[in-house]
Amino acid sequence: MHQTFDAALEINLLHANQEGADHNRAHFDEWGITCLNVMSSPGAGKTALLECTLAALSPELKIAVIEGDMTTELDADRLRQYHVPVIAINTGRSCHLDSKMVAGGIHRFSHDYHPSEFDLVLVENVGNLVCPAEFEVGEHAKVALLSVTEGEDKPLKYPFMFQEADCLLITKMDLAPHLDVDVNQIVANVRQMNSRVTIIFVSAKTGEGLDAWFDWIRSTVIAQTEVQKQRISAIV
Amino acid sequence: MHETDMTKALILTVRDWWESQPERPTIAKVHLTVGQFTCVEPASLQFAFEVQTRNTFLDGATLAIQETPLVAFCHSCQQEYRPEMGIQYACPACRSPMEDIRSGRELKIDRIECKT
Numbered sequence: 001m002h003q004t005f006d007a008a009l010e011i012n013l014l015h016a017n018q019e020g021a022d023h024n025r026a027h028f029d030e031w032g033i034t035c036l037n038v039m040s041s042p043g044a045g046k047t048a049l050l051e052c053t054l055a056a057l058s059p060e061l062k063i064a065v066i067e068g069d070m071t072t073e074l075d076a077d078r079l080r081q082y083h084v085p086v087i088a089i090n091t092g093r094s095c096h097l098d099s100k101m102v103a104g105g106i107h108r109f110s111h112d113y114h115p116s117e118f119d120l121v122l123v124e125n126v127g128n129l130v131c132p133a134e135f136e137v138g139e140h141a142k143v144a145l146l147s148v149t150e151g152e153d154k155p156l157k158y159p160f161m162f163q164e165a166d167c168l169l170i171t172k173m174d175l176a177p178h179l180d181v182d183v184n185q186i187v188a189n190v191r192q193m194n195s196r197v198t199i200i201f202v203s204a205k206t207g208e209g210l211d212a213w214f215d216w217i218r219s220t221v222i223a224q225t226e227v228q229k230q231r232i233s234a235i236v
Numbered sequence: 237m238h239e240t241d242m243t244k245a246l247i248l249t250v251r252d253w254w255e256s257q258p259e260r261p262t263i264a265k266v267h268l269t270v271g272q273f274t275c276v277e278p279a280s281l282q283f284a285f286e287v288q289t290r291n292t293f294l295d296g297a298t299l300a301i302q303e304t305p306l307v308a309f310c311h312s313c314q315q316e317y318r319p320e321m322g323i324q325y326a327c328p329a330c331r332s333p334m335e336d337i338r339s340g341r342e343l344k345i346d347r348i349e350c351k352t
Contacts, residue, residue, distance in 0.1 A: 003352050004349060004350065004351050005349075006251070006347050006348065006350070007257075007348045007350060008346070008347045009249075009250075009253060009347060011249055011344065011345050011347045012349075013246055013262075013268070013343040013344065013345060014343060016248060025311075026254075035337075093240075094241060096238070130238065130275045131238045131241075133275065134238075134343075156322050156325070157322055159325060160273070160275055163334075191326075191333055192324070192326040192334060193333060193334045194326040194333065195333040203345040
């Protein structure tokens with residue numbers, strides 16, 4: 001006679017990814033590195049923003065980039081011109097980075113460099129407004145980009161990304177005067193689901209707003225380093 | 237694509253549990269709770285599960301998905317409300333931002349039905 005029974009699991013589907021993300025973050029903390037996960041739809045200007053960021057901040061902060069791309073190294077090659085380590089991860093058919101892929105990148109990075117000499121790791125996620133929001137990679141903060149050409153409704157249609165973001169960059173502001181876009185409406189739509197996010201208007205082309213973005217990075221790195229130091233002194 | 241990865245994660249978790257069982261029971265059904273405010277589409281998950289479990293220890297097992305609605309709690313009004321996905325997330329009464337999500341973010345393996 002067959003018997004049937006139920007087994008209660010109550011486990012999150014993304015349990016394994018979450019554990020991997022915590023593991024990655026523990027490595028970053030041990031090395032005194034702040035990690036930012038940079039996400040947006042394809043073409044919102046992540047790589048252009050990172051180019052400006054590396055040019056401006058690499059003299060004062062030691063930066064490495066983990067670059068997620070489905071099949072090419074085009075973005076990684078653009079960023080290598082700034083003489084910082086760029087670890088390229090081809091995600092293949094996967095439309096987002098997950099914690100295991102980033103762990104592979106961290107492994108290569110720690111093999112080739114001295115990670116404790118670094119201050120900041122910028123993870124450029126695969127261009128996609130949906131999936132990257134569900135897969136944490138070990139970041140300390142999430143940065144989302146939305147370009148003015150994408151329209152006001154995107155935060156409402158793809159709320160996951162915007163709801164979790166710590167910093168939102170509204171990009172390509174130089175184009176705003178040429179478009180029928182209401183930038184205030186973008187902000188209002190984001191604020192409906194995220195009241196604490198820092199919103200900065202930028203243009204990588206004209207340089208508008210970039211100083212505010214650099215200041216946000218500086219203060220995030222300082223705050224994170226402080227937390228990491230306190231944790232170490234608590235252990236000692 | 238997204239659901240393929242989700243299904244892989246699901247199968248790995250169920251396999252860990254199954255291998256820890258002394259009897260290695262036949263799994264008839266896997267029960268999931270999937271919130272409306274997640275990036276997972278239940279129909280795609282069903283399809284991916286069917287394809288990816290073929291000729292594995294889960295061959296023939298079915299997937300039962302319980303969807304939960306997006307429910308938020310407004311602290312100003314001290315009451316729950318149902319945000320309208322894609323249209324309105326702020327509190328309909330006082331327009332406070334959606335801060336406290338009470339339901340809709342679940343991605344959970346609840347239980348497994350087995351036969352011995």
